[in-house]
Amino acid sequence: EDQVTQSPEALRLQEGESSSLNCSYTVSGLRGLFWYRQDPGKGPEFLFTLYSAGEEKEKERLKATLTKKESFLHITAPKPEDSATYLCAVRSHGSSNTGKLIFGQGTTLQVKP
Amino acid sequence: NAGVTQTPKFQVLKTGQSMTLQCAQDMNHEYMSWYRQDPGMGLRLIHYSVGAGITDQGEVPNGYNVSRSTTEDFPLRLLSAAPSQTSVYFCASTPGGERSGYTFGSGTRLTVV
Numbered sequence: 366e367d368q369v370t371q372s373p374e375a376l377r378l379q380e381g382e383s384s385s386l387n388c389s390y391t392v393s394g395l396r397g398l399f400w401y402r403q404d405p406g407k408g409p410e411f412l413f414t415l416y417s418a419g420e421e422k423e424k425e426r427l428k429a430t431l432t433k434k435e436s437f438l439h440i441t442a443p444k445p446e447d448s449a450t451y452l453c454a455v456r457s458h459g460s461s462n463t464g465k466l467i468f469g470q471g472t473t474l475q476v477k478p
Numbered sequence: 479n480a481g482v483t484q485t486p487k488f489q490v491l492k493t494g495q496s497m498t499l500q501c502a503q504d505m506n507h508e509y510m511s512w513y514r515q516d517p518g519m520g521l522r523l524i525h526y527s528v529g530a531g532i533t534d535q536g537e538v539p540n541g542y543n544v545s546r547s548t549t550e551d552f553p554l555r556l557l558s559a560a561p562s563q564t565s566v567y568f569c570a571s572t573p574g575g576e577r578s579g580y581t582f583g584s585g586t587r588l589t590v591v
Contacts, residue, residue: 408584408585409521409568411579466523468513468521469520470519
């Protein structure tokens with residue numbers, strides 16, 4: 366069964382304190398790992414797609430990496446505006462023609478000034 | 479370019495009532511999906527569509543119906559609302575292709591009393 370587990374559930378950082386969020390997955394043939402940001406009361410906002418082990422993507426203070434079993438979202442020198450829930454999702458080989466995603470439960474990040 | 483538009487944003491229903499949640503996208507995306515988001519459960523797929531006239535069930539389809547008569551619209555119908563359907567509902571679309579991100583709407587917060 367395809368499964369996605371994110372850790373930690375919640376993370377509190379001081380402004381400027383770098384850290385990483387983890388997304389572990391088991392899937393029958395990965396066909397894409399997706400990172401989203403979700404602000405309270407809003408829909409998820411697409412950040413990155415990673416497709417193969419070793420791939421990296423960057424956007425401002427965020428950097429996503431991928432191995433065969435997990436993905437990390439590294440946050441460098443975070444600012445209060447980075448506070449949000451970060452969601453990880455995977456698409457499996459069996460779902461590649463359907464658009465189906467399996468989501469983790471998310472990591473809620475709070476960055477204090 | 480509005481992206482994915484969901485209406486209404488908030489709704490309160492009585493047990494047993496029916497209603498339709500509207501979803502429209504103006505990006506000519508082939509794939510559309512409905513998710514529900516509950517605390518501690520993450521986003522779970524209800525129904526999805528890979529094109530006009532084609533729909534299929536996701537992880538939690540019971541109590542919901544969908545249809546896709548046009549590429550743009552993908553309404554979700556609650557047949558007989560139950561308190562267990564209290565949730566936040568998100569519609570999403572993607573053009574397809576393995577690296578394509580998904581665009582989410584802003585959500586409908588539904589309460590069934």
